[in-house]
Structure formats: structure tokens, C-alpha cells
Amino acid sequence: MSGKRSTFLLTMLVFGFAFLYVPILLVIIYSFNEGKLVTVWSGFSFKWYVSLFSNDGMIDAAWNSLRIGVMSATLALAIGTPAGLVMSRFGRFKSRTLFSGMVAAPLVMPEVITGLSLLLLFVTLEQLVGWPAGRGVTTIVIAHTTFCAAYVAVVVQSRLTGMDTSVEEAAMDLGAKPAKIFFVITLPMILPALMAGWLLSFTLSLDDLVIASFVAGPGSTTLPMKVFSSVRLGVSPEINALATLIILAVTILILISSLLILRSEKMRSRTIDPATIDD
Amino acid sequence: MSQGALQQAHEDVHKTQPWNNPDTVPFIRFENVTKKFGDFYAVDDVSLDIYRHELFALLGGSGCGKTTLLRMLAGFEEPTSGKIFIDGVDMAGVPPYERPTNMMFQSYALFPHMSVEQNVAFGLHQDGLPKSEIRTLVSDMLALVQMSKFATRKPHQLSGGQRQRVALARSLVKNPKVLLLDEPLGALDKKLREQTQFELVNIQEKVGTTFVMVTHDQEEAMTMASRISVMNDGVIKQTGTPFELYEYPNSRFTANFVGQVNLIEGVLVDDDEKYAIIRSDDADCDIYIDHAVQGHQGMTFWIAIRPERVRLITEKPEDTKYNCLSGKVEEIGYLGGLSTYHVRLDSGIRIKVTEPNSTRQIEPRYTWDDRVWATWESGAASVLSQ
Numbered sequence: 063m064s065g066k067r068s069t070f071l072l073t074m075l076v077f078g079f080a081f082l083y084v085p086i087l088l089v090i091i092y093s094f095n096e097g098k099l100v101t102v103w104s105g106f107s108f109k110w111y112v113s114l115f116s117n118d119g120m121i122d123a124a125w126n127s128l129r130i131g132v133m134s135a136t137l138a139l140a141i142g143t144p145a146g147l148v149m150s151r152f153g154r155f156k157s158r159t160l161f162s163g164m165v166a167a168p169l170v171m172p173e174v175i176t177g178l179s180l181l182l183l184f185v186t187l188e189q190l191v192g193w194p195a196g197r198g199v200t201t202i203v204i205a206h207t208t209f210c211a212a213y214v215a216v217v218v219q220s221r222l223t224g225m226d227t228s229v230e231e232a233a234m235d236l237g238a239k240p241a242k243i244f245f246v247i248t249l250p251m252i253l254p255a256l257m258a259g260w261l262l263s264f265t266l267s268l269d270d271l272v273i274a275s276f277v278a279g280p281g282s283t284t285l286p287m288k289v290f291s292s293v294r295l296g297v298s299p300e301i302n303a304l305a306t307l308i309i310l311a312v313t314i315l316i317l318i319s320s321l322l323i324l325r326s327e328k329m330r331s332r333t334i335d336p337a338t339i340d341d
Numbered sequence: 342m343s344q345g346a347l348q349q350a351h352e353d354v355h356k357t358q359p360w361n362n363p364d365t366v367p368f369i370r371f372e373n374v375t376k377k378f379g380d381f382y383a384v385d386d387v388s389l390d391i392y393r394h395e396l397f398a399l400l401g402g403s404g405c406g407k408t409t410l411l412r413m414l415a416g417f418e419e420p421t422s423g424k425i426f427i428d429g430v431d432m433a434g435v436p437p438y439e440r441p442t443n444m445m446f447q448s449y450a451l452f453p454h455m456s457v458e459q460n461v462a463f464g465l466h467q468d469g470l471p472k473s474e475i476r477t478l479v480s481d482m483l484a485l486v487q488m489s490k491f492a493t494r495k496p497h498q499l500s501g502g503q504r505q506r507v508a509l510a511r512s513l514v515k516n517p518k519v520l521l522l523d524e525p526l527g528a529l530d531k532k533l534r535e536q537t538q539f540e541l542v543n544i545q546e547k548v549g550t551t552f553v554m555v556t557h558d559q560e561e562a563m564t565m566a567s568r569i570s571v572m573n574d575g576v577i578k579q580t581g582t583p584f585e586l587y588e589y590p591n592s593r594f595t596a597n598f599v600g601q602v603n604l605i606e607g608v609l610v611d612d613d614e615k616y617a618i619i620r621s622d623d624a625d626c627d628i629y630i631d632h633a634v635q636g637h638q639g640m641t642f643w644i645a646i647r648p649e650r651v652r653l654i655t656e657k658p659e660d661t662k663y664n665c666l667s668g669k670v671e672e673i674g675y676l677g678g679l680s681t682y683h684v685r686l687d688s689g690i691r692i693k694v695t696e697p698n699s700t701r702q703i704e705p706r707y708t709w710d711d712r713v714w715a716t717w718e719s720g721a722a723s724v725l726s727q
Contacts, residue, residue: 223643226448229450234436234454235444236515
């Protein structure tokens with residue numbers, strides 16, 4: 063009976079994996095296709111990779127996306143961390159519910175609305191104070207920071223809520239002032255959450271098409287925008303090559319972070335040599 | 342006894358029992374301290390003096406206010422009203438990082454990202470001591486708690502007992518005026534706890550610091566403390582040495598909380614300078630007390646008798662007028678060193694009796710449903726009015 067069940071489970075497993083990964087596999091395979099038609103195999107070749115790297119528009123867009131990703135993830139961290147800290151450590155204060163609701167709102171706000179409202183804000187600001195002058199990388203970074211900060215705040219809050227507050231009290235008891243406690247005790251302890259928040263923000267920023275389309279200007283085309291516009295004119299095998307590279311990069315990143323997590327888990331659960339315990 | 346010897350005896354008592362010397366200035370003083378959380382009184386008008394070099398225990402169940410009292414001493418909570426003095430200094434508005442106290446937390450609260458050494462050195466670094474001095478102090482302290490071997494380990498690589506030692510070392514190394522311990526042994530298993538109790542007392546005697554600890558375990562408090570405050574509902578019910586609390590409880594609550602007790606409710610019927618007699622519906626004889634009782638005839642009292650002060654006899658005594666309750670053995674708990682018996686009295690209530698098994702018996706002394714008479718010395722019982 064158990065043999066039967068495992069056959070069923072195995073089928074489901076294969077089916078599930080196929081559902082998830084066959085499309086990706088196809089993209090990878092066709093990125094090495096020689097022909098110009100995306101769906102007809104006509105021989106192995108690296109030619110689309112070569113052509114991708116000589117496509118200046120695509121390279122510029124990728125560079126823009128990376129810059130925007132790094133900047134908005136970093137800014138989101140700087141804004142989201144204090145917000146998460148307030149939500150988990152300030153106890154009850156007036157309008158706390160309102161505050162946490164407003165912090166979390168960008169998570170559920172439709173992107174079109176976020177994009178449109180930010181566009182209106184930037185236009186108004188430009189008319190009133192002259193900054194940000196025009197739309198470009200700066201406006202995209204600001205836009206991405208607003209919604210990424212919400213993610214960081216939530217991640218940091220959940221980490222802090224799970225943390226024993228007496229550790230911070232102990233530091234205060236031993237003579238450390240609140241500001242010092244934050245940098246010497248709290249920050250190192252929530253470092254994994256901060257890293258996760260940063261990576262998440264970076265990924266979200268890299269991924270975003272809708273909001274960026276609203277607030278981008280000339281010369282600040284991001285990779286998703288570039289891909290989207292070129293796909294509209296017909297799918298080029300270059301896009302397959304690009305997708306394959308992105309998949310490669312993502313796989314490597316996930317591998318590294320999993321290894322890091324695994325190592326810290328191992329360190330935590332490492333059994334103590336019984337011979338050295340004296341009690 | 343000569344006049345000089347008497348004088349000497351008095352001085353010794355005053356040295357070892359500063360609370361009995363009216364001239365001693367208390368080291369820690371709570372003056373009508375109240376702490377409210379919303380409408381809830383966590384601590385309700387507590388006044389308490391603790392003396393230098395004491396190992397003082399706050400004993401009570403969960404939610405009795407003992408931890409709040411300790412946290413107010415550490416500065417994590419400010420009293421709603423009342424004053425706290427440490428070594429004569431009013432602590433109002435003094436933040437935890439400027440108080441002459443250090444605390445050992447129930448969860449130990451070790452810094453997970455620092456080694457044992459760094460944990461212990463943390464407090465000294467905050468004081469800006471020179472590096473060489475910090476190194477000496479830390480290694481001395483680790484030697485005191487026998488953790489030198491583990492100096493470079495991280496907290497997650499230590500056992501529970503080892504973490505407890507690190508936490509103790511970390512809070513002691515700054516040489517605080519007062520060391521606060523929140524359930525210091527609560528996270529250890531029973532065997533280790535008993536062993537650690539004496540270790541902690543030895544360390545306290547060695548360093549001479551004033552210890553204030555919070556515990557819910559009356560045995561732990563009795564073993565370790567010089568004096569104990571029994572707390573309930575934010576109020577101190579009684580303060581005294583373990584001996585005083587056990588032998589002379591002032592209320593049913595203390596009698597019940599510290600050790601086990603049989604309580605018999607009755608009314609004062611005869612009252613003299615040398616004795617008192619109490620009559621109870623729950624007892625088929627009158628209860629004779631060998632001292633005068635503060636109260637008038639007709640007043641309700643409770644007789645508190647410890648289970649080990651009751652004697653069981655299997656033959657009806659000749660004189661059953663006073664302090665002699667007849668009943669049947671209902672439950673027997675044989676614990677090896679001693680046995681506990683639950684005796685159902687003819688009046689319906691049940692009393693608990695413990696007897697040491699000091700000699701080897703061929704067979705158990707009593708069995709179920711044996712008819713027994715429970716008696717006690719007239720001085721063995723306490724009379725409680727509340």
C-alpha cells in the first residue's frame with residue numbers, strides 16, 4: 063500500500079516540478095538556439111549572448127536596474143528598520159494601530175495607484191520646490207523605497223517581536239545607554255533580518271515594472287521596462303539569453319544564502335562535546 | 342553569664358542579624374512603594390528594609406508583584422508612588438545604566454553574538470576601564486564561577502548550568518552594591534538546582550555583595566536566604582528568617598505557602614495568662630494552647646499544625662480531652678525516608694501527617710483504614726487570627 067502511495071506522490075512531485083520549471087527550462091534551451099525564430103530549434107549557438115552584450119540599450123537598462131535596486135534597498139533599510147523598531151518596541155502609544163496600518167499599506171496598495179500617486183507628487187513637488195528636477199533614476203529610487211521600506215519594516219518587526227527583550231535590558235543594566243544598545247546589541251542580533259530585508263527589497267525593485275513606468279524619465283529605463291517594450295515588438299532570442307543569465311544569477315544568490323543559513327543553523331544546533339560538560 | 346559575655350552575645354546577634362539591631366541603617370529601603378499598571382496594583386504600598394550583606398528573597402506565586410519589586414530596584418520600572426533608597430540615595434529618576442545594581446535575568450539574557458569572555462567584559466567596557474584591568478577582572482570572575490575553560494565559547498555552545506554561571510559572572514563582575522537575581526535557578530533541572538543553591542550562597546559569602554532574589558520556590562528561598570518576604574497580591578504578608586516564617590507564621594497564607602500545614606478553624610472558649618482553649622466543629626476534642634492568645638472569647642482562630650509535629654498512635658490514649666483527634670488512615674505515601682499519611686477525622690476533615698522512618702520495620706506501621714489518634718504537643722501549634 064505504501065508503495066502505491068509513494069508512486070502517487072512521486073507522480074505529483076514530477077508533475078509539480080514540471081509545471082514550475084519546464085517553461086524556465088525551455089527558455090534556457092532556446093537561449094542557445096541558432097535561429098532567429100524563438101520557437102523553432104535550428105542548432106546550438108552562443109550568438110544571442112554575444113548580441114545581448116553588444117546591445118547597449120539592454121546593458122544600460124540592466125545597469126540602471128542594478129543601481130536603482132542597490133540604492134532603494136539601502137534607503138528602504140534605513141527607513142524601514144526604525145519603523146519596525148517602533149512597532150515592536152515602543153509598546154502601546156496613541157495611534158499605534160494607525161501607524162502600523164499605514165506602514166503596511168504599500169504592501170497591499172495596487173501598484174498602479176502607488177505609481178500614479180507618486181507621479182502626481184513628483185510633478186507637484188517639481189512645480190513647488192524644483193526638486194526632483196524631472197523624472198529619472200532619483201524618482202524611481204524614491205518610489206521603490208516607499209514600498210520596499212514597508213517590507214523591511216514588517217521583516218524587522220517580526221524578528222524583534224521574536225527576540226527576548228531582556229537581552230537589551232541586560233545591556234542597559236550593565237551600563238550601556240539606549241543608543242549604544244541599539245548599535246552594539248540589537249543591530250547585530252537582527253542582522254539576518256536586515257540582510258533578508260535588503261535582499262527582498264533589492265529583488266522587488268529589480269522586478270518592478272508598473273511603478274517604474276509611471277515615474278521613469280528619459281535615460282532611466284529599467285531592465286523590466288526594456289524587456290517589456292522589446293517583447294511588444296516581437297520576442298527576440300536575446301531576451302531568452304537575458305532570462306537565462308538572470309536565472310543563473312538568482313540561482314547563485316539563493317545557493318549562497320541557503321548555505322549561509324545552513325551554516326548558522328548548524329552552529330546553533332551543534333552538540334556540545336559531553337566530555338567537557340562539568341555539571 | 343557575665344555582663345561582658347552578655348554584651349558580646351548581643352553584639353554578635355547584631356552583626357549576624359542586622360534586622361534585630363535598631364541602630365543599623367538599612368542598605369535598601371522601600372518606602373510605601375506602589376506600582377500600578379493601568380488599574381492593576383502590581384505592588385501595593387510596600388515598605389521594606391534590606392541590610393548590607395544579606396541574601397534576601399522575595400517569595401510568592403506568579404503575579405504576586407515580586408518581580409515588579411525587583412525591576413523597580415533595577416530601574417526598569419518607576420514606582421507610581423513611594424520611594425526607593427539604595428545606600429541612602431534616592432533612586433527616583435535614576436536610569437538602569439546609572440544604578441549601583443546589576444541583575445541576573447531569569448532567561449540569563451546572554452548576548453548571543455558574543456563569547457563568554459565578551460559577555461562578562463561588556464559591563465566593564467561600558468565603564469571605560471583599561472583593557473588590562475578588564476582582562477584580569479574577567480579571568481578572575483570566570484575562575485570564581487569555574488568557567489575559565491569555556492571563555493571563548495558562544496552561549497549556544499553551553500549547557501543550561503554553564504549559561505547560568507556566565508550570567509552570574511557577568512552581573513557580578515562590575516562589583517555592584519546590590520545583585521538582583523530573578524528566579525536564578527528556575528531554568529535548571531532539580532538536581533542541578535539543589536547543587537547550585539549552595540554554590541550561589543558560597544559565592545555570595547565570598548564576595549559579600551548584597552543579594553536580592555526573586556523565587557516562587559519556597560525550598561529554594563529557605564535554603565539560600567538570610568531573610569524572606571512572602572508576597573501575595575502585591576502585598577508583603579510576612580518578612581522574617583526562614584526559621585521565623587516556618588515556626589511563627591503570622592497568617593494562614595504564610596503558613597500554607599512556607600511548608601505544609603494543617604489548619605483547623607475554631608473559636609476561643611477559654612483564655613488565661615498561661616493557656617488558651619479553642620473549640621472547633623472540625624475536632625472532636627478541645628485544643629489546648631500553652632500560651633496566652635491575643636483576642637477575646639468567641640473570636641475565630643485557626644490552629645496551624647505542621648504535618649511532622651503530629652504523632653499518630655494506634656491505641657486510644659487514656660486522656661483524650663485535649664489535642665487528640667481520632668480518625669482513619671485514608672492515604673499512605675511511602676517516600677522511603679519518611680511516610681505521609683492522610684487521616685480522615687471522624688468530624689469529616691482530612692489532616693496530613695508525616696513521620697520519619699527512622700528505624701527499619703518488618704512491615705509498614707499503619708495500613709489503610711487503621712483507626713488512629715492524632716496528637717501533638719501543646720506548644721507545637723500556631724494560633725492564627727487571619
